[in-house]
Amino acid sequence: xxxxxxxxxxxxxxxxxxxxxxxxxxxxxxxxxxxxxxxxxxxxxxxxxxxxxxxxxxxxxxxxxxxxxxxxxxxxxxxxxxxxxxxxxxxxxxxxxxxxxxxxxxxxxxxxxxxxxxxxxxxxxxxxxxxxxxxxxxxxxxxxxxxxxxxxxxxxxxxxxxxxxxxxxxxxxxxxxxxxxxxxxxxxxxxxxxxxxxxxxxxxxxxxxxxxxxxxxxxxxxxxxxxxxxxxxxxxxxxxxxxxxxxxxxxxxxxxxxxxxxxxxxxxxxxxxxxxxxxxxxxxxxxxxxxxxxxxxxxxxxxxxxxxxxxxxxxxxxxxxxxxxxxxxxxxxxxxxxxxxxxxxxxxxxxxxxxxxxxxxxxxxxxxxxxxxxxxxxxxxxxxxxxxxxxxxxxxxxxxxxxxxxxxxxxxxxxxxxxxxxxxxxxxxxxxxxxxxxxxxxxxxxxxxxxxxxxxxxxxxxxxxxxxxxxxxxxxxxxxxxxxxxxxxxxxxxxxxxxxxxxxxxxxxxxxxxxxxxxxxxxxxxxxxxxxxxxxxxxxxxxxxxxxxxxxxxxxxxxxxxxxxxxxxxxxxxxxxxxxxxxxxxxxxxxxxxxxxxxxxxxxxxxxxxxxxxxxxxxxxxxxxxxxxxxxxxxxxxxxxxxxxxxxxxxxxx
Ligand code: PRX
Numbered sequence: 093x094x095x096x097x098x099x100x101x102x103x104x105x106x107x108x109x110x111x112x113x114x115x116x117x118x119x120x121x122x123x124x125x126x127x128x129x130x131x132x133x134x135x136x137x138x139x140x141x142x143x144x145x146x147x148x149x150x151x152x153x154x155x156x157x158x159x160x161x162x163x164x165x166x167x168x169x170x171x172x173x174x175x176x177x178x179x180x181x182x183x184x185x186x187x188x189x190x191x192x193x194x195x196x197x198x199x200x201x202x203x204x205x206x207x208x209x210x211x212x213x214x215x216x217x218x219x220x221x222x223x224x225x226x227x228x229x230x231x232x233x234x235x236x237x238x239x240x241x242x243x244x245x246x247x248x249x250x251x252x253x254x255x256x257x258x259x260x261x262x263x264x265x266x267x268x269x270x271x272x273x274x275x276x277x278x279x280x281x282x283x284x285x286x287x288x289x290x291x292x293x294x295x296x297x298x299x300x301x302x303x304x305x306x307x308x309x310x311x312x313x314x315x316x317x318x319x320x321x322x323x324x325x326x327x328x329x330x331x332x333x334x335x336x337x338x339x340x341x342x343x344x345x346x347x348x349x350x351x352x353x354x355x356x357x358x359x360x361x362x363x364x365x366x367x368x369x370x371x372x373x374x375x376x377x378x379x380x381x382x383x384x385x386x387x388x389x390x391x392x393x394x395x396x397x398x399x400x401x402x403x404x405x406x407x408x409x410x411x412x413x414x415x416x417x418x419x420x421x422x423x424x425x426x427x428x429x430x431x432x433x434x435x436x437x438x439x440x441x442x443x444x445x446x447x448x449x450x451x452x453x454x455x456x457x458x459x460x461x462x463x464x465x466x467x468x469x470x471x472x473x474x475x476x477x478x479x480x481x482x483x484x485x486x487x488x489x490x491x492x493x494x495x496x497x498x499x500x501x502x503x504x505x506x507x508x509x510x511x512x513x514x515x516x517x518x519x520x521x522x523x524x525x526x527x528x529x530x531x532x533x534x535x536x537x538x539x540x541x542x543x544x545x546x547x548x549x550x551x552x553x554x555x556x557x558x559x560x561x562x563x564x565x566x567x568x569x570x571x572x573x574x575x576x577x578x579x580x581x582x583x584x585x586x587x588x589x590x591x592x593x594x595x596x597x598x599x600x601x602x603x604x605x606x607x608x609x610x611x612x613x614x615x616x617x618x619x620x621x622x623x624x625x626x627x628x629x630x631x632x633x634x635x636x637x638x639x640x641x642x643x644x645x646x647x648x649x650x651x652x653x654x655x656x657x658x659x660x661x662x663x664x665x666x667x668x669x670x671x672x673x674x675x676x677x678x679x680x681x682x683x684x685x686x687x688x689x690x691x692x693x694x695x696x697x698x699x700x701x702x703x704x705x706x707x708x709x710x711x712x713x714x715x716x717x718x719x720x721x722x723x724x725x726x727x728x729x730x731x732x733x734x735x736x737x738x739x740x741x742x743x744x745x746x
Pocket of ligand 1: 483
């Protein structure tokens with residue numbers, strides 16, 4: 093892709109009208125309605141956000157809707173509410189009280205159903221357990237659990253008493269947990285004794301014990317017994333969840349919280365240095381996630397909604413725990429791997445619960461593509477009317493497959509763009525309103541002013557790549573990096589004065605759709621031509637034998653940088669001796685010879701984050717240094733790097 097050219101991916105994109113059957117179910121119908129509401133929402137953001145907020149329960153009304161600007165801004169200042177009350181009590185004390193809040197399934201097939209009334213009872217009791225151990229407003233509690241109803245209970249109970257939760261993905265190592273517990277000065281850790289991944293038990297409690305060696309801030313560990321296995325318990329520090337719940341008082345009033353006070357904390361790996369503890373305001377996060385979830389998924393009382401995200405990833409908090417429950421929706425919660433114990437597990441669950449809205453990661457959709465059409469046809473998937481995704485490019489190839497095979501050509505596909513820091517998805521399709529374009533991240537969300545700018549911060553013409561920035565604050569934007577205000581200001585607001593710097597590159601096309609091209613660091617500059625890694629990866633994935641691709645730059649004395657591709661093949665794909673050259677040529681044919689990869693490496697795995705996202709930085713370090721430096725605590729599978737190195741041994745450069 094040349095700087096001045098419109099990328100082929102965008103030129104080729106087709107526009108698909110919102111499916112006729114879906115339109116009447118949408119909160120905003122028709123492009124004109126979207127445009128009008130969007131225009132009003134950015135011209136009068138105070139009115140827009142006040143209207144959203146007034147659908148929620150407040151203990152004391154706010155004094156001002158918006159105040160200040162980056163990096164010191166506030167929303168609903170002086171207003172008091174409680175997130176847990178909005179997600180639980182509001183429904184448990186209404187006509188929704190006997191409605192299913194959670195259909196839970198264990199990886200081993202166990203099933204449980206939790207209604208809003210039950211959730212209310214459990215959250216109140218557990219909130220009293222927290223109080224019994226002296227947890228108070230402002231204290232940090234780490235939660236190291238997989239997707240379980242108890243995880244939801246713990247998080248909502250923490251919010252109820254005004255404490256701050258820090259979710260730590262249950263796949264993280266003891267070292268990663270320790271780093272997060274120490275940085276956040278957590279007073280308590282809540283864990284399960286075991287988690288399961290592809291049938292393999294993961295010893296969470298033992299991991300906690302190792303993580304806490306020498307850590308003296310943590311006074312209490314509460315252990316939920318997911319399995320009957322005995323685990324070591326330290327008397328005076330470790331307590332059994334069930335025993336505490338059996339003794340707990342049933343009623344716990346909510347703690348009124350000012351809308352800008354911190355509510356939750358989640359760590360994201362930086363490219364260098366320590367992971368950042370991203371702080372979200374409870375009230376701001378609630379208002380924002382309520383809006384994203386309502387308008388981007390059109391969630392309604394009759395829906396059965398399954399977001400497959402793990403609770404260790406903010407997506408689950410945005411779209412399920414807080415946004416989803418605030419809307420009183422019925423959600424499916426699943427503990428394990430989506431293709432375990434058989435590749436049709438996800439389809440089987442869609443069929444069992446008649447799921448009509450499915451939210452998953454692009455990598456999960458690509459897995460479904462890999463498993464083939466024939467498998468999908470064995471299940472009844474006709475209930476599905478909306479598919480959403482976030483976190484990585486949803487390549488046009490995967491988009492088209494999901495649309496045709498899973499959606500039968502009558503479902504909405506909504507590829508959303510967001511960050512842990514944005515606490516939501518400022519870009520997304522407007523389902524039922526705006527035409528869909530496979531591969532794009534849709535259009536700006538109400539109340540958000542996004543722009544694409546050059547290095548000096550000036551807007552670039554439509555169709556030209558540049559830096560994606562956000563011009564005005566919005567309620568769910570992170571308010572701080574825990575314990576490091578300066579890093580917060582420097583990372584997000586000092587790169588380009590006056591705007592929030594996303595660190596992503598993007599193009600806005602002539603129709604106002606945004607195409608996120610990748611992290612700024614990932615853009616490769618070959619002889620002065622900027623090449624989008626996303627476009628190259630999409631081209632590779634379009635090859636019939638390729639299922640996953642990651643492209644990174646390797647420094648080159650002549651060209652500045654050259655693209656190098658890592659690919660994973662379809663299961664059972666013939667791998668002739670010339671396949672790598674064939675793939676190099678394929679990219680050259682698809683995009684242009686300037687984009688021809690200098691090298692294609694066929695590998696069996698990729699370094700991934702806990703949310704399944706490929707960590708391109710590590711691949712870049714591998715080809716540049718032969719090893720991974722920097723922070724590795726974000727890796728889901730610690731062996732991945734070793735296995736890739738094995739695949740590469742003996743190859744050029746290794
Ligand atoms: O580079 C963008 C990519 O993921 C980054 C954010 O990652 P994380 O904080 O883990 O996101 C959690 C989501 C709530 C972004 O800076 N990204 C996210 N969505 C997309 C994407 N890249 C391309 N297309 C997307 N739809």
